[in-house]
Amino acid sequence: MNRSVWKTINGTIMRTVATLMILPLFLMLLTSMKPEAEVLNPENVVPRVWTLSNYQQILGWAEEAPFGRWFSNSVFISSAVTLGVIVFSAMGAFAIKRLRVPGGRQFLGLIIGSMMVPGQLFLVPLYLILSKLHWLDTPAALIVPATAGGFGIYMLSQFMEDMPPAIEEAALIDGCSPAQMFLHQTLPLCAPAISTLAVFTFIGSWNDFMGPLVFMDSVRNYTLPVGIALYQTSYYTEYGLTLATSVLAVTPLLVIFALFQRQIVSSMAASGLKD
Amino acid sequence: MQRTGFLFLAPYAVSFAIFVILPIVVSFVLSFMRFDLTAQSSAGFVGLDNYKEALHDNYFWSAVKATLLFAAMIVPGLLVIGLSMALGINAMARGRAAVRALVFLPGMLNIAVTGILWQWFFNGEFGLFNFALKHFGSQGQPWLSDKAFAMPSIVLMSVWWTVGGTAIILLTALQQIPGMYFEAAALDGASTMRMFRHITLPLLKPVMSFVVVTTSIAGFQMFGQAFMLTRGGPELSTRGVAQYIYETAFNSYRMGYGAAMSWLLFALISVFGIFQIRMMRRPA
Numbered sequence: 001m002n003r004s005v006w007k008t009i010n011g012t013i014m015r016t017v018a019t020l021m022i023l024p025l026f027l028m029l030l031t032s033m034k035p036e037a038e039v040l041n042p043e044n045v046v047p048r049v050w051t052l053s054n055y056q057q058i059l060g061w062a063e064e065a066p067f068g069r070w071f072s073n074s075v076f077i078s079s080a081v082t083l084g085v086i087v088f089s090a091m092g093a094f095a096i097k098r099l100r101v102p103g104g105r106q107f108l109g110l111i112i113g114s115m116m117v118p119g120q121l122f123l124v125p126l127y128l129i130l131s132k133l134h135w136l137d138t139p140a141a142l143i144v145p146a147t148a149g150g151f152g153i154y155m156l157s158q159f160m161e162d163m164p165p166a167i168e169e170a171a172l173i174d175g176c177s178p179a180q181m182f183l184h185q186t187l188p189l190c191a192p193a194i195s196t197l198a199v200f201t202f203i204g205s206w207n208d209f210m211g212p213l214v215f216m217d218s219v220r221n222y223t224l225p226v227g228i229a230l231y232q233t234s235y236y237t238e239y240g241l242t243l244a245t246s247v248l249a250v251t252p253l254l255v256i257f258a259l260f261q262r263q264i265v266s267s268m269a270a271s272g273l274k275d
Numbered sequence: 276m277q278r279t280g281f282l283f284l285a286p287y288a289v290s291f292a293i294f295v296i297l298p299i300v301v302s303f304v305l306s307f308m309r310f311d312l313t314a315q316s317s318a319g320f321v322g323l324d325n326y327k328e329a330l331h332d333n334y335f336w337s338a339v340k341a342t343l344l345f346a347a348m349i350v351p352g353l354l355v356i357g358l359s360m361a362l363g364i365n366a367m368a369r370g371r372a373a374v375r376a377l378v379f380l381p382g383m384l385n386i387a388v389t390g391i392l393w394q395w396f397f398n399g400e401f402g403l404f405n406f407a408l409k410h411f412g413s414q415g416q417p418w419l420s421d422k423a424f425a426m427p428s429i430v431l432m433s434v435w436w437t438v439g440g441t442a443i444i445l446l447t448a449l450q451q452i453p454g455m456y457f458e459a460a461a462l463d464g465a466s467t468m469r470m471f472r473h474i475t476l477p478l479l480k481p482v483m484s485f486v487v488v489t490t491s492i493a494g495f496q497m498f499g500q501a502f503m504l505t506r507g508g509p510e511l512s513t514r515g516v517a518q519y520i521y522e523t524a525f526n527s528y529r530m531g532y533g534a535a536m537s538w539l540l541f542a543l544i545s546v547f548g549i550f551q552i553r554m555m556r557r558p559a
Contacts, residue, residue, distance in 0.1 A: 007368045014363045015370065018377040021439070024392055025380070027403070031395075040401055092287035101280035107288070114295050118496050118544055120517045121537040124524045125301035126294065145294035153287060178279045207385035209499045214525055225387035229503060232391050239395045246388040253383050261376050268379065268440055269447035 032244035039240040054244035067245065069220050070227035077139050077223060078205040081146040085201045086194055089152030094182050097160035098168060108157055115150040123214055130215060141215040146205060152197050159193040160186065196267050199260045203253060224249045306535035312528035325535030335536065337511055338519040341426070345515060346494035348430040353490050354483065356434060357441030364442065365449045375446065379439035390503020393432040397504065419505050422512045429500050429513055441486055448482035449475070488551050495544045516540045
């Protein structure tokens with residue numbers, strides 16, 4: 001067989017694989033729009049009767065499963081975490097790489113070392129620290145500790161290291177203060193790295209499962225993933241309903257993915273390239 | 276200038292000290308303490324008792340076993356399927372970017388959604404898989420309620436969830452291999468299989484070891500997948516160390532014991548990490 005036939009076969013296989021990978025998401029969407037009887041007897045992939053009743057029921061829940069509340073908790077917490085991580089990490093990386101504070105290199109080494117410690121190790125002590133601060137069951141428990149993550153400051157440090165020192169020298173000659181330099185030079189130059197960091201931080205925070213599971217107590221303070229996961233426990237055979245909650249929970253992420261697909265995939269690609 | 280530098284570093288440094296360094300120290304100290312939230316009066320130092328208890332705790336060893344079993348299935352699974360996908364995408368004439376994005380898409384979902392979706396696929400009575408199997412005259416499988424099927428089912432879901440990332444990392448490495456190596460080999464009459472064995476695989480080795488190390492570390496921390504699909508059952512056969520730590524600390528409120536086990540998990544991860552890096556570095 002010649003090469004072009006092989007190429008065609010390979011292309012067909014890979015397109016089939018890609019379709020199979022996203023097929024579960026289509027099944028989820030289609031099934032969430034079926035009446036319950038059809039969900040349990042899925043002869044047809046496409047609903048015979050289209051209905052939004054599952055969605056109406058979810059959005060109507062108030063006490064036992066306040067879906068709207070979980071959604072706004074998630075939006076608020078993920079946005080606050082993203083903002084906090086960017087501000088703290090950018091300022092820290094600026095101090096280490098551009099202002100070259102003494103001990104900055106060693107501090108960065110310590111940060112990278114701490115990233116090797118598995119997340120489970122932090123659960124128990126963080127719980128106790130947050131309880132001393134009276135932050136348990138409040139958004140602060142999920143927002144403030146997240147600003148200490150090492151990924152952001154490490155990534156922005158790498159980026160700032162590659163910027164030529166002449167930039168600062170010129171700014172200093174022009175009489176810029178470090179704060180002006182940071183705001184008017186470094187931040188704009190770091191915009192591509194910061195937007196990648198923002199996308200990853202937002203997704204990571206939105207998808208965080210263990211944190212809200214352990215640190216949040218009242219149902220109305222849950223984030224979306226934990227809310228729908230615990231809700232699923234009690235209604236787990238009502239697939240129409242649980243799948244509809246899932247559709248609503250992934251929609252914001254799919255929008256982000258559609259907008260930043262190139263950035264997300266190429267950052268993923270680059271993660272294996274370091275020596 | 277230097278003082279300004281410290282001012283810029285201060286917010287991150289304070290947060291890092293309180294929420295990274297302090298927890299590590301607290302966790303270490305706690306691991307030598309009896310610290311039960313249910314009976315605070317009994318808090319006190321007990322030396323190595325927590326660690327000794329773990330080594331004699333059958334639940335701990337069954338959790339270690341489940342963790343190792345999961346890692347032993349997911350790591351080769353991701354490597355083999357991820358590499359096959361990467362080779363397939365790399366050989367495509369058109370449409371690479373689209374396929375690359377689509378295979379990565381499941382990785383964007385959180386574990387709650389992923390779990391709800393696969394719970395629906397796997398359910399023995401009402402699940403989609405068994406509905407399809409029964410349609411073709413088969414009996415259907417007890418995917419999540421049978422000890423033999425539960426862990427492979429969790430692995431299957433996890434492969435779907437994360438293999439796109441692995442494939443993209445390997446694909447990028449494949450694209451870095453200079454085309455002239457293959458051209459030269461083709462001139463010498465080497466077969467595709469020989470080129471794969473003697474050019475592609477050796478040059479991919481560093482990236483493959485990166486994949487093995489990162490996926491093992493993630494695998495050793497498996498929690499959400501089993502929590503969503505089986506809650507650790509049947510008969511605790513899928514309860515990993517992370518879930519046992521979670522239950523010890525937050526269901527039984529034994530903080531000291533939970534902390535000690537999290538250090539043991541860290542030790543397990545470190546040992547495997549170092550071991551794997553050594554293995555991979557040895558020249559073939």
